[in-house]
Amino acid sequence: MPENISHSVNSTNLADILERVLDKGIVIAGDIKIQIADIDLLTIKIRLLVASVDKAKEIGINWWQEDTFLSSTAHESELKLQNKELLERIEKLEAANKS
Template sequence: MPGSSRLPDRYESGSSANLADILERVLDKGVVIVGDIRINLLDIELLTIRLRLIVASVDKAKEMGIDWWEIDPALSSSARRRELSEENDRLRRRVAELEDREPERLEGERGER
């Protein structure tokens, strides 16, 4: 019918349910997209860019052994605390080492006088 405001079937409300189903399946199963870009000049490789993209739910990623966001201090507060704790321990050990050396250095200076 000319002048009808009816949308094509693929854009009607049912399509959002289909999109949700597709997204749920993708996140549940996971999708891997892999690509390499190589730039050569006279059979000399100048540049290689390797692209790896994984689209999956957090649970699926953990199941695959991918959990870098849990150990990245920029993304995880517990990783940030762990990193600060480790740095604090290193600094405490270093201070203890320096304090242990200080009496020896002072005794050495007294003996030289």
């Protein structure tokens, strides 16, 4: 009588892999250098970080929060600063005209 042999198969689907990558993060780095006769013509450094937003914040990466193109809050802050500077310039010009 043959013994019962049980096999355990760990199946990993794409969602599990993506969850692990986003949770831990992954960095891909590479350099492209174009040279002619030992003279560097062009060097491109490529760095790619794939992580969740929470993980990125945890490691101190939050550039998208301060980019006025990507963040409406940053855009509003930039507009308020520009408005303040313009009002100060107008006050100076008006004060100079009164003298």
